[in-house]
Amino acid sequence: MSSYHAPTKEYRLLLETVAPIAELAKLPHFSEATTDTVYAILEESAKFAHEVLDPLNATGDRSGARFDAAQHAVTTPEGFRAAYEAYREMGGAALPVPTEFGGLGMPRTVVTLTDEMMHSANLSFGLMPLLTQGAIEALLLAGSDELKATYVAKMASGEWGGTMNLTEPQAGSDLALVKARAEPQPDGSYRIFGTKIFITFGEHDFTENIVHLVLARLPDAPEGVKGISLFVVPKFLVQPDGSLGARNDVQCVSIEHKLGIHASPTCVMQYGDAGGAVGFVVGEVNRGLEYMFVMMNLARFGVGLQGVALAERAYQHAVAYARERVQSRDVGAPKNPSVPIIRHPDVRRMLLRMRAQTEAARALAMATACALDLAQAHPDAEVRRAQQAFAELMIPIHKGWATEMAQDVTYQGVQVHGGMGFIEETGAAQYYRDARITTIYEGTTAIQANDLIGRKMAREGGVTANALIGTMRAFVTELAPSTHPHLIVAARRLREGIDAAERAVAFNLAHFNQDIRACFAGSVPMVKLFGIVCGGWQLARVGLAAERRLAAGDPDREFLEAKLATLRFYVDTMLPEAIAAADVVVNGAEGTMALAESAF
Amino acid sequence: MKILVPVKRVVDYNVKVRVKPDQSGVDIANVKMSMNPFCEIAVEEAVRLKEKGLASEIVAVSAGVAQCQETLRNAMAIGADRGILIESDAELQPLAVAKLLKAVVEREQPRLVILGKQAIDDDANQTGQMLAALLGWGQATFASKVELTADTVTVTREVDGGLETVALKLPAIVTTDLRLNEPRYATLPNIMKAKKKPLDTVKPADLGVDVTPRLTTLKVEEPPKRQGGVKVPDVATLIEKLKNEAKVI
Numbered sequence: 118m119s120s121y122h123a124p125t126k127e128y129r130l131l132l133e134t135v136a137p138i139a140e141l142a143k144l145p146h147f148s149e150a151t152t153d154t155v156y157a158i159l160e161e162s163a164k165f166a167h168e169v170l171d172p173l174n175a176t177g178d179r180s181g182a183r184f185d186a187a188q189h190a191v192t193t194p195e196g197f198r199a200a201y202e203a204y205r206e207m208g209g210a211a212l213p214v215p216t217e218f219g220g221l222g223m224p225r226t227v228v229t230l231t232d233e234m235m236h237s238a239n240l241s242f243g244l245m246p247l248l249t250q251g252a253i254e255a256l257l258l259a260g261s262d263e264l265k266a267t268y269v270a271k272m273a274s275g276e277w278g279g280t281m282n283l284t285e286p287q288a289g290s291d292l293a294l295v296k297a298r299a300e301p302q303p304d305g306s307y308r309i310f311g312t313k314i315f316i317t318f319g320e321h322d323f324t325e326n327i328v329h330l331v332l333a334r335l336p337d338a339p340e341g342v343k344g345i346s347l348f349v350v351p352k353f354l355v356q357p358d359g360s361l362g363a364r365n366d367v368q369c370v371s372i373e374h375k376l377g378i379h380a381s382p383t384c385v386m387q388y389g390d391a392g393g394a395v396g397f398v399v400g401e402v403n404r405g406l407e408y409m410f411v412m413m414n415l416a417r418f419g420v421g422l423q424g425v426a427l428a429e430r431a432y433q434h435a436v437a438y439a440r441e442r443v444q445s446r447d448v449g450a451p452k453n454p455s456v457p458i459i460r461h462p463d464v465r466r467m468l469l470r471m472r473a474q475t476e477a478a479r480a481l482a483m484a485t486a487c488a489l490d491l492a493q494a495h496p497d498a499e500v501r502r503a504q505q506a507f508a509e510l511m512i513p514i515h516k517g518w519a520t521e522m523a524q525d526v527t528y529q530g531v532q533v534h535g536g537m538g539f540i541e542e543t544g545a546a547q548y549y550r551d552a553r554i555t556t557i558y559e560g561t562t563a564i565q566a567n568d569l570i571g572r573k574m575a576r577e578g579g580v581t582a583n584a585l586i587g588t589m590r591a592f593v594t595e596l597a598p599s600t601h602p603h604l605i606v607a608a609r610r611l612r613e614g615i616d617a618a619e620r621a622v623a624f625n626l627a628h629f630n631q632d633i634r635a636c637f638a639g640s641v642p643m644v645k646l647f648g649i650v651c652g653g654w655q656l657a658r659v660g661l662a663a664e665r666r667l668a669a670g671d672p673d674r675e676f677l678e679a680k681l682a683t684l685r686f687y688v689d690t691m692l693p694e695a696i697a698a699a700d701v702v703v704n705g706a707e708g709t710m711a712l713a714e715s716a717f
Numbered sequence: 718m719k720i721l722v723p724v725k726r727v728v729d730y731n732v733k734v735r736v737k738p739d740q741s742g743v744d745i746a747n748v749k750m751s752m753n754p755f756c757e758i759a760v761e762e763a764v765r766l767k768e769k770g771l772a773s774e775i776v777a778v779s780a781g782v783a784q785c786q787e788t789l790r791n792a793m794a795i796g797a798d799r800g801i802l803i804e805s806d807a808e809l810q811p812l813a814v815a816k817l818l819k820a821v822v823e824r825e826q827p828r829l830v831i832l833g834k835q836a837i838d839d840d841a842n843q844t845g846q847m848l849a850a851l852l853g854w855g856q857a858t859f860a861s862k863v864e865l866t867a868d869t870v871t872v873t874r875e876v877d878g879g880l881e882t883v884a885l886k887l888p889a890i891v892t893t894d895l896r897l898n899e900p901r902y903a904t905l906p907n908i909m910k911a912k913k914k915p916l917d918t919v920k921p922a923d924l925g926v927d928v929t930p931r932l933t934t935l936k937v938e939e940p941p942k943r944q945g946g947v948k949v950p951d952v953a954t955l956i957e958k959l960k961n962e963a964k965v966i
C-alpha cells in the first residue's frame with residue numbers, strides 16, 4: 118500500500134503562476150501570507166497529512182464510525198479522536214478564519230491547498246473541519262455580534278465542531294420543501310422541532326460541543342424558499358460566561374450504513390422530542406436560504422476540492438503499483454522478459470488520464486480560490502466585482518466537473534490495479550467508493566449544472582460566460598508566439614475548445630426562454646464542456662510558465678518538462694471530449710426528451 | 718540558562734537520492750530539503766527544557782547556504798527564540814562546522830549545546846564530539862533521556878547492549894538519539910510568529926574560521942543492489958550456507 122505525499126512542489130508552482138500568492142500578500146488583508154510563511158505552513162500540513170491522517174484512512178474505512186443507540190452517542194474509529202486533537206493543537210481550524218475572530222486570516226488560496234492535503238490523506242476526517250468552516254462562514258455572514266462572540270472563536274480554535282442541517286426526508290435537492298418548525302419564544306429565542314437526515318458529523322466524539330446550523334420554518338412563514346430561516350442550535354447550551362450548560366433537545370437517533378466515507382458519521386438528527394430544541398436565529402427570519410446559498414459557495418468549492426484530493430491520492434497509489442507490478446512483455450520488445458506494467462502504452466494512458474485531469478482540476482480550483490480572495494480583498498471595487506462574478510461562474514463548474522472527473526480517475530485507479538483493484542486490501546477501491554459521494558452532497562452534479570446554465574449564464578444574458586470566453590481567447594493569443602511543439606498544439610486545441618464553448622453558450626442564451634427543457638437536457642454536458650476547457654486553459658497557463666522557466670535556464674528540467682508533456686496529453690485526449698459535450702448541448706435535447714415518460 | 722541548538726538542512730528523508738553521473742556526490746538540486754530529523758529532536762528537547770522552566774533562551778544556529786534560513790524558521794516555529802545563520806556556499810565538513818559552532822559558543826556563552834547525533838545525509842556522527850573536544854567541554858552522546866539542573870546534566874545514553882547514565886558538569890554537549898522524544902508539529906500560529914523572530918546572518922570569515930575541506934571525496938556509488946533471497950529447507954542447510962557461502966560464522 119502506498120503512502121500519501123502531498124505534491125508540495127506542484128503547489129508552489131501554482132502559487133507562482135495561476136494563483137500568485139506574492140500578489141495576494143501585497144494586499145493589506147493578506148499581508149501575513151508571505152511566500153515563505155505559506156510554504157512553511159504547506160510543509161507542516163503535508164507532514165501532518167502524511168504522518169497522522171493517511172495512516173488512519175484504511176483502518177477508519179474498515180471499522181467505520183459506531184453508534185450507541187442507548188446513549189445516542191457516536192464513536193469515531195480508533196485514532197481519529199487523537200488525530201483531531203493534534204489537528205486542533207496545530208491550529209488547523211483557525212487557518213481561514215479572520216484574525217478578529219481568533220483565526221489566522223489566511224487566504225482561500227492557501228486553505229485550498231491545506232484542505233486538499235487533508236482530504237487526500239483522509240476524506241472522512243476532512244469532512245468535520247470542512248463543515249465547521251462552513252458553519253463559521255454562515256455565522257460570520259449573517260450572525261449577530263452576540264452569536265459570533267459566543268460561537269466563532271470556539272469553532273476557530275477547534276474546541277467546538279459545526280454542522281449543516283439542511284436535508285430532510287422530503288427535502289434534498291429542493292430545499293423549498295423543508296418542514297422543520299421553529300416556534301418563537303418570548304425571550305427572542307426559538308424552539309426547533311423536526312427531523313434532519315444525512316447530517317455529516319451530526320454527532321461525534323471529537324469535541325465537547327457541536328454547533329448545529331439548522332434550516333427551519335416559522336409558523337407564519339410564506340411557502341417555499343422565501344419562508345425558510347437559519348438557526349444555531351448548540352448540542353450544549355452556552356452560559357453567559359461561555360461555559361457549557363444544559364444539554365439541548367437534539368439527538369442523533371441513528372447513523373447510516375454507506376458505500377464510502379465510513380469513518381464519517383452520517384446522522385439522522387431529531388430536534389424537539391422533549392419540548393423543543395433551543396435555537397437562535399441567524400440574521401433575519403425567512404432569509405435562511407439566501408444566507409445558506411452564499412455559504413454554500415464555499416462548501417461547494419470545498420467538495421469540488423475533495424474531488425481533486427481523491428484523484429491525487431488515487432493517482433499516487435496507481436503509479437506506485439504500476440511501477441511494481443510485473444506483467445506481460447513490452448509490445449515494442451517482445452523477446453525480453455515481462456516488464457512493470459507502467460511500460461504498457463494503455464497503462465500509460467490511464468495514468469496520464471488520471472494525472473492530467475487532476476492537475477487541470479487543481480489549477481482551476483486554485484484560479485477560483487485566488488479570484489475569491491481578490492473579490493474579498495482587492496482595493497478596486499471593479500476588480501472585486503469582476504473576480505466575484507468569475508468565481509461564481511466557476512464554482513458550479515469546479516464542483517460539478519472536479520467531482521465527476523474524480524469518478525473517472527478513481528475508476529482508472531482501480532483498473533490500473535487489475536484484479537487487485539477490486540480487492541479491498543490494496544486500497545484503490547476505497548478511493549473509488551469514497552469519491553462516489555462527492556457528486557451528490559452539496560448539490561448533485563445536476564444541481565450544479567442547473568445553477569450554471571440558469572443563474573450563472575442565462576439570467577445574466579451570458580455576460581460573465583462571454584467575458585470568460587474573451588479572456589481565454591486572449592490567453593490563446595499569448596500562447597501563439599511559442600515555438601514549443603506542445604504549446605503549439607495546445608493553442609490549436611484550446612481554440613477549438615473555446616469555439617465549442619461559445620457555441621454552447623450561444624445555444625443556451627438563444628433557447629433558455631423559448632425551449633427551457635432543451636437547455637436543461639444539456640446542462641450536465643455544459644458543466645463537462647466548461648470544466649475541460651477551463652481546466653485546459655489553466656493547465657496551459659502553467660505550461661507556458663514552465664516553458665519560460667526552461668528557456669531561462671531553470672535547472673529543474675524534469676519537473677517543468679513534465680508540465681508540458683501532461684498538457685500535451687490533456688489537449689490531445691481531453692479536449693475532444695469537451696467538443697463532443699458541446700455537440701450534446703447543442704444537438705442532444707431532442708433525443709434526450711424523445712422517449713415518452715410512460716415508455717421507461 | 719541559554720541553550721544552543723545547531724540544526725542542519727538536509728535532503729528530506731522521503732527523497733530517494735540519485736548519485737551524480739560523475740560520481741562526485743548525490744544530486745541535491747531540485748530535491749526537497751528539510752531539517753535533519755535528529756536536529757528536530759534536539760530542538761524539541763530544548764523547547765521541553767524551556768517549557769519546564771529550566772532554560773531561558775534557545776538559540777538555533779545553522780551553517781550553510783542562504784536557504785538554511787527556512788530550517789532556522791522551522792526551529793523557531795517549534796520554539797527556538799532566535800536564529801543565527803552562518804552563511805556559506807562552500808562544502809562544510811564536520812570539523813569546519815565544529816569550529817564555526819565553537820566560535821558561536823564563545824560569542825553566545827550557552828551552558829548547554831544540544832545537537833543531533835548525526836545528520837541523515839552524510840551520517841558522519843562527528844560534529845558534536847569535535848565541538849566538545851574543541852571547547853574542552855564534557856560530552857554525552859546518543860541521549861535517550863536528559864535531566865538538567867542549574868549546573869549539571871544527567872544523560873541516559875543508548876550504547877551497544879544497553880543504557881549508560883552519565884552526569885556532566887555544565888557547560889556541556891549533548892547529542893540526541895532517536896528515542897529521546899517525539900518532536901511536535903509546529904503550530905500554524907507559531908509558524909507565522911517565527912517569521913517575526915530575530916535571525917542574524919554571519920559569514921565564516923566574521924567568525925575567523927577557515928572552512929577549507931580537509932577531506933577529499935574520491936567517489937560516491939550506489940549501494941550494491943540487494944540480491945533476491947533463497948528459501949532453505951532446514952536449519953542444517955542454513956548453517957552450512959552461513960558458514961561456507963556467506964562466511965559469517
Ligand SMILES: Cc1cc2nc3c(=O)[nH]c(=O)nc-3n(C[C@H](O)[C@H](O)[C@H](O)COP(=O)(O)OP(=O)(O)OC[C@H]3O[C@@H](n4cnc5c(N)ncnc54)[C@H](O)[C@@H]3O)c2cc1C
Nearest residue numbers: 281282283284289290315316317383557558559560561563
Ligand atoms: C453521506 C452524505 C452526507 C451528507 N451530508 C449532509 C449534511 O451534512 N447536511 C445536509 O443538510 N445534507 C447532507 N447530505 C444530503 C445531500 O446534500 C443530499 O443527499 C443531496 O443534496 C441530494 O438530495 P437527495 O438525496 O434528496 O436527492 P434528490 O434530490 O432526491 O435527487 C435524486 C436525483 O434527482 C436529481 N434531481 C433532483 N432535482 C433535480 C433538478 N431540479 N434538476 C435535475 N435533476 C434533479 C438529482 O440530481 C439526483 O440525481 C448528505 C448526504 C449524504 C449521502
